[in-house]
């Protein structure tokens with residue numbers, strides 16, 4: 001019998017999702033060891049051991065716990081990915097955890113995303129020219145941020161003057177900026193599993209904010225994407241290598257085109273509250289993930 005390991009978030013209805021996943025997997029003849037939080041793991045003699053499970057003996061490790069994974073967890077996740085299949089694949093996951101690397105890969109593949117620049121910290125003086133070239137608006141983003149935290153919108157030269165001393169004081173070696181896209185403060189979140197479209201919804205920013213993140217005051221909106229949006233999300237997912245992805249897309253009003261803002265490797269299931277609002281994709285997504293896991297195990301065998 002095949003056996004997989006799982007670490008899935010428990011808040012926001014995650015515990016119920018986990019139960020359903022385990023039940024459906026079991027119907028497919030796949031046993032699950034859950035709660036494999038690598039925070040509790042150690043490694044010796046060529047084995048990673050988590051809650052008494054020898055991770056290398058599993059057929060696959062499904063890691064799905066958003067928020068900040070610690071460096072320790074990421075380190076073991078990476079090592080494990082050399083021994084057994086991980087879902088998402090560690091390499092793809094690590095790529096999409098980084099905003100610069102993601103945008104870099106999207107652009108390399110001709111996928112529309114905001115213009116960006118990555119600088120060495122000593123080259124900050126260039127910022128003024130860039131600000132002008134981009135029409136006077138840009139965003140400073142920590143490359144590993146989440147939830148809209150740490151983003152700084154720079155709208156004029158005075159704002160830039162104010163942030164420069166701060167940037168000089170930090171010990172980051174590089175910094176990443178993006179052109180501020182003129183958009184209507186709403187976005188699309190497109191869920192993809194195994195190269196297939198699962199669902200679409202959107203979010204709109206809270207009053208007075210330009211960030212659509214729920215944790216920054218945004219709220220869910222029901223919306224139907226046109227085919228262009230879905231196609232863009234599928235392409236973006238493909239080039240990142242993610243098996244499970246949530247692609248964030250906005251509409252650039254100036255260039256009159258859709259752009260990919262972010263590709264998330266752990267897009268949340270709908271919470272019970274969001275299900276009440278009409279987000280009804282959870283079961284579809286669970287089925288697709290179960291099918292995907294079965295496929296991965298077969299490939300391995």
Ligand SMILES: Nc1ncnc2c1ncn2[C@@H]1O[C@H](COP(=O)(O)OP(=O)(O)O)[C@@H](O)[C@H]1O
Nearest residue numbers: 114145146147148149178179180181211212262
């Ligand atoms: N280049 C941009 N132009 C306009 N708005 C942006 C841009 N980048 C991000 N935003 C807004 O800020 C939010 C958070 O940015 P994002 O890059 O997705 O970081 P996070 O990982 O914190 O969600 C986005 O959902 C979007 O609403």
Ligand SMILES: [Mg+2]
Nearest residue numbers: 147148248262
């Ligand atoms: Mg985001």
